[in-house]
Amino acid sequence: MQGFLSLLGRRLVIIVPYLWLIVFFLVPFVIVFKISLSQTAIRMPPYVPVFDGTATWAKLRQLSFDNYLWLTGDALYAKAYLTSLGVAAVSTALTFCIGYPLAYGMARAPRSLRPTLLMLVILPFWTSFLIRVYAWIGILKPEGLLSQLLIWAGLIHEPLHILNTYVAVYIGIVYSYLPFMVLPIYAGLEKMDPSLIEAAEDLGCPPAAAFWKVTFPLSLPSVIAGSFLVFIPAVGEFVIPDLLGGSSTLMIGKTLWNEFFANRDWPIASAVAVVLLVILVIPIVIFQHTQARAEERSR
Amino acid sequence: MNREWSRFNIVSVVLGFAFLYTPIVLLVIYSFNASRLVTVWGGFSTKWYVSLMSNQGILSAAWVTLRVGLISASVATVLGTMAAVSLTRYTRFRGRLLFSGMVYAPIVMPDVISGLSLLLLFVAVDFDRGFWTVTLAHISFAMCFVAVVVQSRLVTFDRSLEEAAMDLGATPTRTFFLVTLPVIAPAVLAGWMLAFTLSLDDLVIASFTSGPGATTLPMKIYSQVRLGVTPEINAVCTILIGLVTAGVLVASVVTKRRAVQKARDEQAAARA
Numbered sequence: 345m346q347g348f349l350s351l352l353g354r355r356l357v358i359i360v361p362y363l364w365l366i367v368f369f370l371v372p373f374v375i376v377f378k379i380s381l382s383q384t385a386i387r388m389p390p391y392v393p394v395f396d397g398t399a400t401w402a403k404l405r406q407l408s409f410d411n412y413l414w415l416t417g418d419a420l421y422a423k424a425y426l427t428s429l430g431v432a433a434v435s436t437a438l439t440f441c442i443g444y445p446l447a448y449g450m451a452r453a454p455r456s457l458r459p460t461l462l463m464l465v466i467l468p469f470w471t472s473f474l475i476r477v478y479a480w481i482g483i484l485k486p487e488g489l490l491s492q493l494l495i496w497a498g499l500i501h502e503p504l505h506i507l508n509t510y511v512a513v514y515i516g517i518v519y520s521y522l523p524f525m526v527l528p529i530y531a532g533l534e535k536m537d538p539s540l541i542e543a544a545e546d547l548g549c550p551p552a553a554a555f556w557k558v559t560f561p562l563s564l565p566s567v568i569a570g571s572f573l574v575f576i577p578a579v580g581e582f583v584i585p586d587l588l589g590g591s592s593t594l595m596i597g598k599t600l601w602n603e604f605f606a607n608r609d610w611p612i613a614s615a616v617a618v619v620l621l622v623i624l625v626i627p628i629v630i631f632q633h634t635q636a637r638a639e640e641r642s643r
Numbered sequence: 644m645n646r647e648w649s650r651f652n653i654v655s656v657v658l659g660f661a662f663l664y665t666p667i668v669l670l671v672i673y674s675f676n677a678s679r680l681v682t683v684w685g686g687f688s689t690k691w692y693v694s695l696m697s698n699q700g701i702l703s704a705a706w707v708t709l710r711v712g713l714i715s716a717s718v719a720t721v722l723g724t725m726a727a728v729s730l731t732r733y734t735r736f737r738g739r740l741l742f743s744g745m746v747y748a749p750i751v752m753p754d755v756i757s758g759l760s761l762l763l764l765f766v767a768v769d770f771d772r773g774f775w776t777v778t779l780a781h782i783s784f785a786m787c788f789v790a791v792v793v794q795s796r797l798v799t800f801d802r803s804l805e806e807a808a809m810d811l812g813a814t815p816t817r818t819f820f821l822v823t824l825p826v827i828a829p830a831v832l833a834g835w836m837l838a839f840t841l842s843l844d845d846l847v848i849a850s851f852t853s854g855p856g857a858t859t860l861p862m863k864i865y866s867q868v869r870l871g872v873t874p875e876i877n878a879v880c881t882i883l884i885g886l887v888t889a890g891v892l893v894a895s896v897v898t899k900r901r902a903v904q905k906a907r908d909e910q911a912a913a914r915a
Contacts, residue, residue, distance in 0.1 A: 580753020
């Protein structure tokens with residue numbers, strides 16, 4: 345009896361979260377896929393259901409790929425996908441350029457200072473994402489604080505028009521996702537054995553070359569992890585392009601939101617989501633692979 | 644890494660933190676602005692905090708958010724800890740690859756996809772949208788973050804402690820609650836706090852899965868921001884930032900005290 349109970353307990357530890365994720369993560373994707381193949385209708389919910397479990401040949405023929413044809417027919421969608429990938433790539437590169445020196449500086453800080461610095465990087469992450477994006481509106485507006493400062497300093501004479509451009513979107517993404525880049529890189533650099541650099545320098549390698557030949561290559565896995573943590577969510581980002589990019593910027597997260605909330609076209613919104621997922625599957629799989637490898641190594 | 648802190652390092656750290664903190668500090672300062680214009684300083688005033696106290700819409704949204712956060716963080720912590728234990732302890736079972744995939748994928752999944760797919764699930768099973776759908780949605784994505792946090796602690800856990808307990812006759816369940824859980828408790832607590840703040844913070848998933856009568860604070864803030872920046876929103880944000888900062892500071896002081904206490908106990912034990 346005791347053995348049976350402990351076996352049951354062990355099974356439950358796996359089964360409960362497993363089932364939860366299947367019901368609330370996997371099944372919803374199947375439903376999204378299903379609805380992306382149905383037709384729009386003016387009713388509630390606004391689509392014609394395609395199958396109800398009994399998948400016969402007649403039912404299968406009702407499946408419509410119209411929504412996908414619609415996506416390829418309208419250049420707006422292709423442009424939205426490509427722009428989102430471009431914006432995410434540029435923002436990831438910018439986040440790296442700011443995040444790496446910061447993480448490197450933190451890793452070389454006196455040991456007693458490091459926990460405080462680490463907490464200072466994590467703290468903005470705990471404060472609301474929406475609030476942090478909102479804070480930039482007041483700074484970037486034409487009559488905002490940045491323009492005021494630069495005019496006061498005599499650097500510009502006309503107010504800046506940054507808000508509602510892609511520049512504002514870049515700033516927003518870099519700002520919001522910076523901790524995701526800094527934390528893995530810092531963790532990687534902090535663990536690194538200092539004797540490796542000492543060895544390089546003892547052998548006559550100048551410090552800058554030692555950095556590029558030893559430190560940087562060794563930190564690459566954490567750079568890759570950080571880049572994926574920024575890139576993947578940035579592609580589908582909604583809040584930042586909506587609040588900082590305004591109507592002049594085109595990104596796929598915003599397109600999906602508008603199809604759903606403004607046009608109430610659920611099948612098209614589902615098709616947009618399926619295509620976005622297909623685009624992101626490769627980076628997501630690479631990310632999981634690197635995570636799993638890191639997990640194996642730390643064991 | 645423990646070498647000299649060069650001027651370049653200091654400058655990059657200072658600039659990095661200036662970038663991270665300037666917008667937040669400005670937001671807090673301007674919440675005490677007497678002028679209605681957010682970017683023109685009109686003297687110190689706390690009137691926006693006063694008017695906030697009579698804003699029923701924001702207060703009820705804050706109450707909804709708080710309840711969703713407390714319930715979803717607690718359930719997500721239990722489920723996430725279970726997931727972390729299964730992933731670290733049982734390296735072989737059928738469908739483990741799918742399981743670990745489902746734990747990592749939601750962390751990077753764009754919110755719009757998670758939100759849309761969960762909404763379509765609730766519509767498909769004809770579940771009335773409102774408070775509980777938002778809570779279920781938040782449990783589902785927050786549990787993955789909890790799992791990753793707890794897992795990182797479990798992999799460095801000394802398993803001989805568990806083996807010792809079981810050799811002495813404790814059942815696996817007893818061992819977990821008496822030995823494993825106290826050791827991983829800080830990670831579980833950190834996971835709970837992360838789940839709670841993720842829930843407080845979420846706009847996109849809540850907007851998709853919410854229904855009438857369940858407007859969360861981020862949804863309220865978002866709809867007000869769309870209408871224009873107001874000092875009242877700055878005041879709400881300042882209160883939230885203050886609460887979170889206080890929470891993080893208290894947590895770090897408590898963990899530090901405990902570490903000091905533990906070191907003292909160990910010294911005392913060594914002397915005895």
